[in-house]
Amino acid sequence: MKLELGNFYVKEICFGDNTSLKDGILTVNKEEALAVVKEDEHITEAELYIVSPGDRVRLVPVKEAIEPRYRVGGGPVFPGVTGDLMQAGNGTTYALKDMSVLVVGRHYGGFQDGLIDMSGEGAKYTYYSQLKNLVLVADTDEIFEQKEQQKKNRALRWAGMRLAEYIGAAVKDLTPDEVETFELEPITKRSKELNELPSVVLVLQPQSQMEEGGYNDLNYGWDTNRMLPTFMHPNEVLDGAMISGSFMPCSSKWSTYDFQNFPMIRRLYKEHGKTINFLGVIMSNLNVALEQKDRAALFVAQMAKTLGADSAVVAEEGYGNPDADFTGCIVALENAGIKTVGLTNECTGRDGASQPLVSLDEKEDAIVSCGNVSTLIRLPKMETVLGELESLARDGLSGGWSNDEILGASVKEDGSIIMENNAMFCGDQVVGWSVKRMVEF
Template identity: 70%
Template sequence: MKFTIGNFLVQEIRFGANTSYKKGLLTINKSEALAVVCEDDHITEADLYLVHPGDDVRLLPVKDAVEPRIKLDGAPLFPGVTGQMVQCGEGITHALKGCSVVVVGQQWGGYQDGVIDMGGEGAKYTYFSQLHNIVLVADTDEAFEQKELQKKNSALRRAGLRLAEYIGSAVKTMEPEKMEQYEMVPVADRVIPLPKIALVLQVQSQMEKPGYNTLCYGWDCNHMVPTFINPNEILDGAMVSGSFMPSSSKWSTYDFQNFPMIKRLYQEHGKTLNFIGVILSNLNVESDQKERSTLFVVNMAKTLGIDAAIVAEEGYGNPDTDFTSCLVALEDAGIKTVGLTNECTGKDGRSQPLVYMHEKADAIVSCGNVSELIELPPAKIVLGNLQALARDGMSGGWADDELLGPSVRPDGSIIMENNAMFCGDQVVGWSTKTVKEF
C-alpha cells in the first residue's frame, strides 16, 4: 500500500468571501462552514472562532481536534463515519498542516472533556497550543448531553469531522508544498535483515454501550478483537477518536491522523528495524475480555515473527491491567517489549502509578502523571464555558475541595489535575516532557 500526503503549511487564518489557501494564508467562508456544521439538526447553536499560538485564550470543554484534509479521489475523509466504507491508506490525501479544527461545547462538559490554553503558562501542557485553530463552539438539543457525566458528544464530534473535510477542500486541486510518502510492501515479500518490530495500539474502548469508544472504519472498537492493520490506514482516516477517557489520556482524531510514533518507525524502517505494522488492540472491562485480547495480540505477534514490540495505552486505571498483561505475555513469548503510558499517583502522590504492575514489565516510558496539579491564571478570553471544569464532572476538575477550594476561582484563575488538559500526556509521541531526579 502506497499512501501520499500532500502538505500545505498554514501560517495565518482569516474569515473571508471564499474558502481558499494561498501562500500560507487559509481563508474560510464562515457562513458556508457553519452550514456544514448545521447539517445535523441536533446542532442548535454554533459559531466559529480563530485562535493562534500565544493568544491569551482558554478553550473548554474541548471534545476533539481534527486536521483539515481532503482525499483527491472523492472518498470520504473518515470512511464508515462521514461517508461510505472505502479503503484507507492508499492514494493521495491533501492536508492543511499547522492547524486543526477544535470542537468545544458551548455549555456542557463532561468527564472526558479538556482544556487548551493557547498562551501563557498553560500553553506548554498540550500540543494543540502550537497550532492555528479553527474553534467550533456549539450546542445541541440532546438533553442526554446536558445531564450525564459520560457524554457521547456525537453531534458535536461529527460536526468537527465534516468541518475539517470542508476546510480541507480548499487545497484539493492545488500543488502541495511538501510531500510525505508511506509505503508498506506485503510482509511476505520483505527481505530486510533487521529486527522485526510491531506497534501495539490499545485504543480506548471500555464502554459497552455504543457511541463512546474509538471507531475503526466506523466500527466501535469495544466490539472487535485485536487485528493487524496497515499503519497507512491509521494515518489516513480509519480511526476516529472516542468520547470516553480522561482528557489528558485521550488520543484525538488529529493524533491518529499524524501519529508520531508510526512516523518515527517509518523513518527507521530499513535502516535500524523492519517495521512490520500495527496490531490494533482494545481496552476491556471484564477479565475474560482482557485475556482474549492479550491472546490475540501475542498470537499475531508470533505468527508475524515479531522480534520486539512497542505497546501504547490510551488511558489508565482499569486499562493498566490490559497494558501490563500484554507486556508480560509478549515477554513470555520471547518478544522484547517496551510500554508507553501515563501514570496516576493521586493528588497526594502516594498511589501506585499503574493499577497492575509486574516485574517483567521492566521497560516502560512514562509520559507524565495525570494527577499533577496545574494552577493557571485567568485568561483574557474563554471560548466555551469556564464553569464546565467545576460544574460538569470534567476529570481533573472539581466543584470544591477542602484544601484546594474550587477548580474555578472567582477571578477566573483555575486549579486542576493534569487529567483535564486536552491530550496532555501525548502518549502518541508528541511529548516534550522529561524526567527529573530528586
C-alpha cells in the first residue's frame, strides 16, 4: 500500500470572490463555503472567521479540528462518512498544511468541548494555536442535545468535514509544494536486513466506550464500540479512515486532524528501515465492562505476537475508566514477551498528589506522561471570543464549572477564566504533538 500526500503550505487565509490557493494565500468565498455548511437543515445559523497565531482571540466551545484535503482521482476524503466506502491509504491525496478547519458551537458547550487561545499564556497549551484556522461558528436545532452534558454534535461535526472537503478541492488542479510518500512492504515480503531490525507495532485505543451510537470515533464509518482489535495499515489512519468522536473530556481527545497527521505514526515511519521494522497499527477499542477489556487485551497481544513484534507502543485516548484497557493491554503484551511503551495523560488531581492512572501494574515500567488533566490554568481576559465564553462556566463542560466553593465560577466578571486542563482542546496530545516537559523536584 502506497500513499502519496501532496502538501500545499498555507501562509495566509483571506475571504474573496473565488475559493483558490495562489502563492500560499488561501482565498475563501464565504458565501459558497457557508452554503456547503448549510446543506444540513439542522444548521440554524453559521458564520466563518479567520484566526491566526498571535491573534487576541479565544475560541470556546470548540468541537472539532479537520485538515482540508482532496482525494485525487475522486472519492470522499473520509470514506464511509462523507461518501461511499472505499480504500483509504492508497493513491494520492492533497493536503493543505499549516491550517485547519475548526468547528465551534454557539450556546451549548458540553462535556467533550474545549477552549483554544490563539495568543498569550493559553496558546502554549494546545497545538492549534500554531495554525492558521478557518473557524466555523454555528448553532443547530438539535434540541435533544441542548441540555445534555454529552452531545453527539453530529450536524456541526459533519458540517466541518464538508467544509474541509470544499476547501481542499481548491487545490485539485495544482502542483503540490512537496510530496511525501508513505509505503510499507508486505510483512512476509520484507528483506533479511529489515527483518533483522527490532520490529515495532503501534497499538491505538481510540475512544469507543459509548454503547449508544453517535458518540464514538469511527473507523471507515464503523462505530469503534462494535469492533474488535483490527490490524490496519498506518496509511489508512493518515488518509481519512479514522474520524474523531464526541466523547471524552476535551484535553484527552484526538481530533480528526490528529488522526490525519498522527505524529507517532510519522515518527515510526521515519525510523523504519533505519532503527526499527515498523509492522503497522493494531486499532483496538475501549470498553466499559472488565471482561470486554480483558478480551481486547488478549486479541491485541495475540495479534502482535503473531505479527512477530519485538516491541509495541500503546496510546490511549482518554483517562479514568480507559486506564484499565490501557494497563491490561500493556500487561498482556509484556506477558507475551513484547516490550511495551505506553503513551497517556494522567489524572493526579489539582494538587498532583493522586494516583496517576486508575489501574496500575508493576509491568508498566515505561510510560510517557503527557500531563495532568486536572492542572489548574488561569488565563486573563481575551480581546475577542468566538463562540460563547459562558459555555465554560457550566458544570456540563469538563474542566469548567458554574461555581466552586473556593475558586468561584470558571468565568470571572472581568472576563478572565480559571479552568482545569481538561477543557483545553486536545491539549494533552497523546498522539505526539505535546510540547510539555517533565520537571523533577
